[in-house]
Amino acid sequence: MPVPFALAAMFVACASSEQGDVPSTAPAETVDAAVVANLRDEGFHRSRVMEFAHVLTDLYGPRYANSPSYDGASRWARDTFEDFGLDAALEPWGEFGYAWENRYTSVHITAPQYQPVIGYAQPGTRSTNGSVAGPVGAVDLSAIRTRDDLNALRERIETSILLISPERVLVPNFSPQAVRLSDEELSGMVRLEIDPRNNPAQSADDDLTEPELTRRDIETFLEQQGVAVLVEVGSENVGPMDKGIVHVSGDGPLPLDEPVPMPRVVIAAEHYNRMMRLLTNETPVEMEIEVRNELSAEDPVDYNVIAELPGADLAHEVVMIGGHLDAEPAGTGATDNAAGCAIVIEAMRLLQAAGVEPRR
Numbered sequence: 001m002p003v004p005f006a007l008a009a010m011f012v013a014c015a016s017s018e019q020g021d022v023p024s025t026a027p028a029e030t031v032d033a034a035v036v037a038n039l040r041d042e043g044f045h046r047s048r049v050m051e052f053a054h055v056l057t058d059l060y061g062p063r064y065a066n067s068p069s070y071d072g073a074s075r076w077a078r079d080t081f082e083d084f085g086l087d088a089a090l091e092p093w094g095e096f097g098y099a100w101e102n103r104y105t106s107v108h109i110t111a112p113q114y115q116p117v118i119g120y121a122q123p124g125t126r127s128t129n130g131s132v133a134g135p136v137g138a139v140d141l142s143a144i145r146t147r148d149d150l151n152a153l154r155e156r157i158e159t160s161i162l163l164i165s166p167e168r169v170l171v172p173n174f175s176p177q178a179v180r181l182s183d184e185e186l187s188g189m190v191r192l193e194i195d196p197r198n199n200p201a202q203s204a205d206d207d208l209t210e211p212e213l214t215r216r217d218i219e220t221f222l223e224q225q226g227v228a229v230l231v232e233v234g235s236e237n238v239g240p241m242d243k244g245i246v247h248v249s250g251d252g253p254l255p256l257d258e259p260v261p262m263p264r265v266v267i268a269a270e271h272y273n274r275m276m277r278l279l280t281n282e283t284p285v286e287m288e289i290e291v292r293n294e295l296s297a298e299d300p301v302d303y304n305v306i307a308e309l310p311g312a313d314l315a316h317e318v319v320m321i322g323g324h325l326d327a328e329p330a331g332t333g334a335t336d337n338a339a340g341c342a343i344v345i346e347a348m349r350l351l352q353a354a355g356v357e358p359r360r
Contacts, residue, residue, distance in 0.1 A: 035354060035356055038354035038355065038356075039350050039351070039354045039356070042350050042353050042354050043346075043350050046353075047346065048346060048349060049342050049343060049345075049346040050342075052080070052341075052342040052345045052346060053334070053338055053339065053342040055073075055076060056073055056325075056332075056333070056338040056341060056342060057332040057333065057334045057338045058332065060072050060073040060076070061332040061333075062101075062102070062327060062328075062329030062330070062331070062332065062333065063325060063326050063327040063329070063333055064100060064101065064123050064250065064326060064327070064328065064329045065096055065253075065302050065326040066096040066097070066098075066099045066100075066299075066300070066301075066302040067099055067100055067101045067329070068099065068101050068294075068296075069101060069329075070302075070325065070326050071099075071303075073325055074090060074303055074304075074305050074325060075090070077305045077325065077341070077345065078090055078305050078307070080345060081305070081307035081345070081348065084348060084349050084352045084353075085352055086307045086308060086309060086348060086352060087307065087308045087310075088305065088306065088307040088308075089305075089306055089307075090303040090304070090305060090306075091303060091304045091305075091306045092301050092302075092303055092304075093301070093302040093303055093304050094301070094302065095253070095255075095300045095301055095302075096253045096254065096300060096301065096302035097253045097254035097255045097256050097258075097297075097300050098124075098254040098256060098260065098295045098296065098297055098300070099294075099295070099296040099297075099298070099299065099300075100123055100124050100250075100254060100293060100294070100295055101293070101294045101329075102120070102121045102123075102291070102292070102293050102294075102329060103292045103293065103294050104290065104291065104292040105119060105120060105121050105265065105290075105291050105292075106131075106288070106289065106290045106291075107119035107231075107265055107267060107287070107288075107289050108287060108288045108289075109271065109274075109275065109285065109286070109287055110133065110286045110287060110288050111284065111285060111286035112278065112283055112284070112285070115271065115274075117267050117268065117271045117287075118246060118267060118268035118271060119231075119246075119265045119266065119267035119268070119271075119289075120246060120248045120265060120266050120267075120329075120330040121263075121264070121265055121291045121293055122232075122248060122249075122250065122261075122264040122265065122266055123248070123249070123250030123251075123328065123329055124250045124251055124252075124254050124260070124261060125260065125261045125262065125263055125264045125291075125293060126260050126261065126262055126263050126293060126295070127263060127291050127292045127293045128228060128229050128263045128289060128290055128291045128292075129228065130290065131288060131289070131290040132160055132161060132228045132229050132263075132288070132289050132290065133286070133287070133288040133289075134159060134160050134161060134286060134287075135158075135159045135161070135284060135285070135286055136159055136161045136162070136163060136231075136275060136279070136285040136286060136287050137156070137157060137158060137159035137161070137162050137163070137279075138162070138163040138164075138275075138276060138279050139153060139156060139157065139162060139163070139164060140164070140165065140166050141164040141165075141218060142165070142166070144213065144218060145211070145212065145213065146212050146213065147212065147213065147217075149213075150213065150217070150218065150221050153221075153225075154225065157222065157225040157226070157227060159226075159227070160226055160227060160228040160229070161227075161228065161229055161231060161287050161289060162222065162227045162229075162230055162231065163231050163232070163272065163275060163276065163279075164230050164231065164232050165232045165233040165234075165272070166276075167233075167272070167273045167276045167277075168233040168234070168236050168244075168269040168272060168273060169236065170243075170244050170269055173243070215251075215261065216258075216259060216261075219261060219262045222262070223262055227262075228263065229262070229263040229264065229265065229289050229291070230262065230263065230264040230265075231264075231265055231266075231267060231272070231287070231289070232264065232265075232266050232267075232272075233266070233267065233269055233272040233273075234246055234247040234248060234266045234267075234269075235247040235249070244268065244269045244270060246266060246267065246268050246269075246330060247266070248266045248328055248329070248330035249328050250328065250329075254295075256297050256300055260295060263289075263291050265289060265291060266330070275287075305325060307348060309348065309351055309352065309356075309358060311358050311359055311360040312357060312358070312359050313359055314359040314360045315359075315360065317360045318360065319358075319360050321344050321347060321348075322340075322344060323337045323339075323340030323341040323343070323344050324336075324337045324340075324341075325337070325341055
């Protein structure tokens with residue numbers, strides 16, 4: 001995933017003075033009280049952080065990597081840094097593949113009773129061929145491991161719309177959604193403890209064998225059986241603040257030399273579970289779905305936004321602050337991570353506006 005901001009600044013160095021008794025081998029540096037006062041005055045009385053958050057979330061909204069909305073947001077960020085008087089540029093991250101953007105999604109239950117459905121196109125998938133309407137079937141694709149499993153589905157698949165997840169269990173939350181951490185807990189969080197037994201070079205998945213079936217194998221089979229669109233319920237129980245949130249995520253880069261996955265939508269648990277209960281009780285269900293996704297191979301390269309505030313006598317040392325500018329397209333990426341990006345932009349603005357001349 002791109003790391004959209006890598007900014008040379010003294011922001012982190014200033015913040016480190018509040019870490020209490022964390023051991024450090026670096027010599028203490030004198031705090032310039034006048035600079036701190038200027039930063040506080042600018043930040044408290046002329047802050048623009050909410051303006052930056054508004055532009056990223058409300059104006060550009062969904063910012064899937066390498067999408068038109070991401071490109072627009074990255075150009076805006078670069079231009080904003082330049083307006084501050086900083087050196088800024090778009091730097092190639094590497095080849096991402098197709099640029100993907102959803103342009104239209106319409107999902108409805110039409111029988112046994114009509115109900116509009118909350119649903120989103122899964123990032124990186126194709127459009128439907130117009131509107132797809134008709135009976136709904138259900139198969140738990142997570143249980144399909146081998147070609148024998150796949151072949152056993154041949155006589156079970158009779159519909160163009162297929163539900164592919166089990167019912168999603170919604171767990172009630174009776175605990176507070178937010179807690180206040182004690183000083184002791186916060187102090188413990190700033191200490192880095194390295195376990196010598198931990199080998200980060202060895203992945204937990206190293207011993208796993210390759211699956212017999214790929215996603216492409218399964219989707220090719222389903223399309224041969226006449227399936228036109230897949231419907232799933234998204235990730236289960238994504239934390240104490242779950243509350244049935246529709247959790248939609250893509251699978252990363254979309255290589256130009258690989259087939260684009262078939263149409264797929266992720267819908268609200270309440271709507272999905274209702275259909276599963278109806279089908280379990282042998283009540284026919286019908287849906288109507290239309291998805292229009294835009295795929296472009298014009299520029300397969302994704303870009304980071306880089307801005308720099310040059311240092312002085314310690315210019316060979318670099319302090320970096322950053323956040324990721326891209327976001328999953330079912331929302332506007334406010335917490336993940338427009339909030340972090342807006343703070344980074346504001347931090348750089350404050351340093352420039354306060355006339356800070358960092359050593360690094």
